[in-house]
Amino acid sequence: IPVDDFDLVIFGATGDLAHRKILPGLFRRFVAGQIPETSRIVGAARTQMDDGQFRDEAAKAICEFAKVKKNDPRLAQFLELLGYTPIDVKGEGGWKELKSRMRDGAVHAFYFSVAPSLFGDIAERLSGHGIADDNSRIVVEKPFGRDLASAKALNATLAQHFHESQIYRIDHYLGKETVQNLMAVRFANVLFEPLWNAQYVDHVQITVAETVGVGGRGSYYDKSGAIRDMVQNHMMQLLCLIAMEPPYHFDPDAVRDEKLKVIRALEPVLPEDIVRGQYQASGDQPGYLEDAENPDSRTESYVAMKVRISNWRWQGTPFYLRTGKKLRARTSEIAITFKEPPHSIFDDTGAPKANELVIRLQPNEGMNLKVMIKEPGPGGMRLVQVPLDMSFADALGAEGSDMPDAYERLIMDVIRGNQTLFMRGDEVEAAWAWTDPIIEAWEDSKRAPEPYDPGSSGPEEALRLMHRDNRRWREIR
Ligand code: NAD
Structure with missing residues (x-):
């Protein structure tokens, strides 16, 4: 149209x-x-x-x-x-x-x-x-500010000349097909929503991994780091869409009100729940410090953190976030790991594995639901986990390249006057209000970021963040 x-x-x-x-x-x-x-x-x-x-x-x-x-x-x-x-x-x-x-x-x-x-x-x-x-x-x-004070100042400047209803703050993650599909999956089906809470969800992992370094714009990146560049905006938006309550209507302010409530319910991140990393030099490839042109930099090119949402729905279900440069593969995904069945009726077949819903943002946008079935054949009641795989491009008969890019979709929304997929000023400020203390605590500490090898899945410390909780990161591939 x-x-x-x-x-x-x-x-x-x-x-x-x-x-x-x-x-x-x-x-x-x-x-x-x-x-x-x-x-x-x-x-x-x-x-x-x-x-x-x-x-x-x-x-x-x-x-x-x-x-x-x-x-x-x-x-x-x-x-x-x-x-x-x-x-x-x-x-x-x-x-x-x-x-x-x-x-x-x-x-x-x-x-x-x-x-x-x-x-x-x-x-x-x-x-x-x-x-x-x-x-x-x-x-x-983006970037919309670099902390709460600067975001407030920017909002105030724009507010002198424009109403909030005229301001479209772009977060291109919200323009991705899969991200909007996340809302369709949650709120247009009865299958998931009854299970979408701490009673049935063990934990959630959100991963945004990049293979590129910061070379070229290293000195610019060095002033922000992964938390400002990815977590405060893109990953926060993904977290909100997973964690929010159903809005009463698919309407810009109804959706944004619900997202705001999630941000406000985020608990402060404890120092032991966050790991920062910097990629090392390898062969003739420079490391982060050379790319950033700052040998003393403590800015993170990788961060992993455990985030708790303090509300009725998510009490006891952690959200693990990680993002980094120069990792093994370029991939963005959200994985929702459900709890294991409370009791197994099957003997000798190994423990049943937990169901997992993986929402892929890239590459190959789509969803994958892992379910347990019986292994076909006469070998007895052996269980295997199989993926119910749905690639949107395949399912909808669209060539991947015909799927509109996030920017195209968002610009058309601006012309239509639809702000649903744009961040409201109070959301951005609330996100900074949560992020600022994390950044300040780091600046006050004397710790150095953990080194990691380019092409790896991040620093060893980040593995421990999960192992400590008897969980493991999904493989980056
Ligand atoms: P850029 O440096 O390539 O381009 C900046 C543009 O601003 C140029 O057209 C330049 O002529 C113009 N400009 C600079 N000073 C001006 C002035 N005084 N008057 C008029 N025009 C002036 O920057 P970019 O990469 O295109 O980024 C633009 C914005 O988008 C920035 O806010 C950036 O943070 C954001 N952004 C960029 C990307 C990206 O992929 N490039 C991604 C996300 C966000």
Whole structure:
């Protein structure tokens, strides 16, 4: 279904994110027939160039990242929608021209694909020059603050010019097909929800593993680390969707209210429940300290932690989170391990294994439910665990590559005015309020991060975090 006619301004249109995600994503939605041909997409950045030069630049990015041929007629059609206005957002030049490009009657959206330090300048000038009004929408990128104080300041700055209902804080994890499917699985079936609590769930593991290091942007990463970069936002959002109570309706504030309650119910993380790591050098591959260009860095490229949710539903069911760079495989998944049956009626067959529901975000989005059955054949009553495997691409007959990327989906939601998959200001602040003491405790401590080998599944200490509780991490593969 096509969205309403819109004018979208991309601040930072010459940057990496615009090239890799925003422009290719918009192109794919255009090809899917979702973008009206009258819509306009206006790039704005400091570089001086005209519409034609911007179209050439956009075409190059789209060919590379949306894997389309230069002479594809749909590309030429899409480029017609594009224009460019040079603006240094810290100055007053260019805003009048930008205003003249905005049409009455179209949805107006402004994507802030620039450093967060510029959000205030853009917000102020958009409203000062009368370009944005009460119906406009703004999209802001991560990182949303680096602690509670800075997130509050950022929220306050935006709130001077926009209502909360106009602000779309992107967390692209929420745009992933599987993440939305998590809500469908939980709330559109009767099978899971009755078991979705501490009585039946032994524990939950959330893993986001990357194979790349921080090389290239090491000195930038060194100021944040895995907790700020992954846990406070992406992993927190996944945890919320698993742990939240059913919202009364699939409505932005109803869903976000429930997520907020989960964040508020998180217990402080004890020092013995968290392990930080840094990848080591290996062969001619530099280690984290060289990549970060900081030989004394204590910033974590890996973190594993045990998180407790202090509410009725989850009392006694820990959530184990881990994320890191230069690990064995690139994989993101949520695994829900159920409790073992209270009593086995089968003799001599080995202990029955616990059911497990694994939700894969990447690669190969899908779900896998492990159940026990009898091993086929005459060998007696022997039990085996088999996966009921559902890859979304297979199940829905869609080629994996035809599944919309998270960014495309989220940008279309902005135009539709649907905030369900965007973080609300109070959610972000609550997440920082939980994260800040974890970071401060580390800064006050004298401990060094645990070293781990590139290509491994993280530091040894992290294994102990699980073994201590008689559990084990799932293999990273
Ligand atoms: P980038 O450095 O590649 O691009 C920055 C853009 O901002 C450029 O177009 C530049 O011209 C423009 N810009 C800088 N100063 C300006 C000014 N004074 N006036 C007007 N334009 C100005 O950065 P990026 O990687 O594209 O990231 C953009 C935002 O998205 C950042 O907030 C970043 O944290 C966030 N983000 C990026 C990625 C990614 O994969 N690149 C992922 C998640 C979030």
